[in-house]
Amino acid sequence: MRACLRFAPMIGSREGELPAEEARSLAAHLSECPSCRALSAEAAVLEGLVSEALLAKAAARDFSPFVDLVLSRVERTPARRSLWPRATALPRSTPARGRGLARPFLALLARNWKLATAFAVALVAAASVFMYVHRDNGEPEEIASLEIDLEGGDTVLQTSDGPVVLFAPDESGS
Amino acid sequence: MDGDDLALVERAKSGETDAFRALVVRYQRKVYAVALGIVKDPDLAWDVAQDVFVRAHRGLEGFKGESSFFTWLFRIATHVAIDSVRKERGAQRDDVDEVRECDLVDAGEGILATGLGSDPSDTLLRRELGLRIASALATLPEKHRTILVLREVEGLSYEELADRLGIHKGTVMSRLFHARRKMQAALRPYAGTRSARRRDGGDGE
Numbered sequence: 139m140r141a142c143l144r145f146a147p148m149i150g151s152r153e154g155e156l157p158a159e160e161a162r163s164l165a166a167h168l169s170e171c172p173s174c175r176a177l178s179a180e181a182a183v184l185e186g187l188v189s190e191a192l193l194a195k196a197a198a199r200d201f202s203p204f205v206d207l208v209l210s211r212v213e214r215t216p217a218r219r220s221l222w223p224r225a226t227a228l229p230r231s232t233p234a235r236g237r238g239l240a241r242p243f244l245a246l247l248a249r250n251w252k253l254a255t256a257f258a259v260a261l262v263a264a265a266s267v268f269m270y271v272h273r274d275n276g277e278p279e280e281i282a283s284l285e286i287d288l289e290g291g292d293t294v295l296q297t298s299d300g301p302v303v304l305f306a307p308d309e310s311g312s
Numbered sequence: 313m314d315g316d317d318l319a320l321v322e323r324a325k326s327g328e329t330d331a332f333r334a335l336v337v338r339y340q341r342k343v344y345a346v347a348l349g350i351v352k353d354p355d356l357a358w359d360v361a362q363d364v365f366v367r368a369h370r371g372l373e374g375f376k377g378e379s380s381f382f383t384w385l386f387r388i389a390t391h392v393a394i395d396s397v398r399k400e401r402g403a404q405r406d407d408v409d410e411v412r413e414c415d416l417v418d419a420g421e422g423i424l425a426t427g428l429g430s431d432p433s434d435t436l437l438r439r440e441l442g443l444r445i446a447s448a449l450a451t452l453p454e455k456h457r458t459i460l461v462l463r464e465v466e467g468l469s470y471e472e473l474a475d476r477l478g479i480h481k482g483t484v485m486s487r488l489f490h491a492r493r494k495m496q497a498a499l500r501p502y503a504g505t506r507s508a509r510r511r512d513g514g515d516g517e
Contacts, residue, residue: 147485150492155470180496183441188464188495191445192345199344199354205336208365209329215366 141167142174149174150181317381325372332372336365339382342465343389349461350393351400352450360396364389386466390458390476397454441499448498456491463488 145167148156156164168175317338323331343364348357367388375384449457462468462476473484 147482147489150488151485152469181492184492184495186464187442187445188349188449188460189345189467191442191449192349192461192465193341194442195348195354195446196341196345199341199358201340201344204340204358204362205333208336208362208369209333211362211366212332212369215370 142171145171145174146177149178150185318377321372321375321377321381324369332369335368335381339385340365343385346386346389346461346465347393348446349449349465350390350454350458351397352457356396356400357393360393361389363396364392367392387476390462394454394458441502444499444502445495448495451498452491452494455487456494459484459487460491460495 145164148160148164149168151161151164168178317335320331320335324335340361344357344361347360347364348354351357351360364385368385371388375381379387449460452460459473459477462473468476470481470484473479473488474481477484479487
């Protein structure tokens with residue numbers, strides 16, 4: 139039985155797929171093990187049947203609309219989904235470059251909700267920092283360090299009183 | 313065929329729709345057959361096959377001809393079909409791949425082979441078994457269906473299967489063993505009945 143455990147997975151291998159030594163050992167085992175010979179015969183029966191059956195199903199199906207369905211989907215699908223708008227979409231010699239950049243950026247935000255959310259979170263964080271620094275009629279409190287740490291999804295403001303977590307990951311919706 | 317494919321791919325890359333159309337027509341049935349074997353459902357397989365060609369078209373620029381177009385296309389087909397099954401049914405129980413003693417129980421019965429008698433090319437039985445193959449295949453877990461379809465329909469070698477599925481060659485061999493055993497078990501009731509009919513001379517052949 140131990141030998142069968144070793145050789146059973148090799149049954150059904152094609153010529154050249156096993157190292158020569160393994161192939162010889164398998165052949166020797168098959169010659170003396172009726173149980174593995176039966177497994178080998180079963181594998182031989184199945185050989186080709188799956189392919190024949192599936193290709194017969196495919197042959198029986200009407201494929202006349204298939205290629206047009208594919209091509210219409212190809213036409214509807216953009217060639218490659220890009221994070222950034224294609225440069226060719228913008229005229230190269232736009233005089234008002236500032237306006238030219240704002241429009242695709244807003245369009246990008248409209249298409250990408252994650253980026254839009256991150257942008258909104260960054261805006262709120264910036265506003266919070268500004269309000270924290272300018273509270274009490276704009277008299278800034280003494281702050282040992284002002285550092286925003288975005289690592290790990292947290293937005294942390296380092297102050298002289300210690301770190302202040304402005305946004306935890308689940309609050310920012312990410 | 314390969315050189316012809318590459319010429320069509322180059323023309324399709326330069327925007328010739330007719331060239332891409334020719335590639336679709338050439339491989340649509342085989343892609344569908346692979347998808348059907350993996351996803352089981354004919355309508356889902358139809359959608360998957362379309363998706364494969366849409367993705368292939370989208371990725372044509374990235375096809376450098378390092379493998380044949382056929383290999384590249386079927387690599388896409390495998391991934392799309394497996395993704396589709398996993399989306400439909402969620403994660404499935406992961407059957408073990410190694411071969412254990414209990415897997416060899418009844419190994420010596422050889423009912424399918426007995427059903428074919430002394431003529432392994434018995435076309436009638438093969439045709440009748442063939443009619444039941446798709447439903448027998450549908451009873452297998454996704455990973456066993458997939459490996460059997462890739463082996464049988466695409467004709468991939470152990471090495472190619474290991475590469476395509478991201479598993480070791482040893483796992484390929486044991487997984488194929490389990491897949492075949494399950495197929496044999498699913499076909500056994502029918503083959504056993506027919507074998508008995510042959511013995512009784514009831515086939516009328």
